Amino acid sequence: MGWWSALRRQVGGQEKASDEGWDVFAEVRKAHMEWERAHLMFDEAIGQDQIDYAIYILEAAERKYQIHLKHAKMIGLKRNQLQDR
Numbered sequence: 001m002g003w004w005s006a007l008r009r010q011v012g013g014q015e016k017a018s019d020e021g022w023d024v025f026a027e028v029r030k031a032h033m034e035w036e037r038a039h040l041m042f043d044e045a046i047g048q049d050q051i052d053y054a055i056y057i058l059e060a061a062e063r064k065y066q067i068h069l070k071h072a073k074m075i076g077l078k079r080n081q082l083q084d085r
Contacts, residue, residue, distance in 0.1 A: 027068045031069075034064065042054040
């Protein structure tokens with residue numbers, strides 16, 4: 001589920017803030033893992049074609065991670081709020 005879907009999800013006219021927080025947190029973690037995998041791919045790339053592809057994937061992963069972090073910041077999500085559950 002994308003963060004854009006979570007923004008539209010409503011129950012009885014009110015958004016489920018805690019569920020949205022968890023969804024956003026999960027999306028940030030997923031994007032971070034993709035970014036780490038992209039770094040590994042770049043480190044192991046051999047030859048110009050693989051390097052070019054790895055750079056493309058790395059830039060896309062970085063942008064996705066930035067988007068999810070920006071959304072988490074926008075809703076005021078803090079990591080310590082989610083660790084209490």
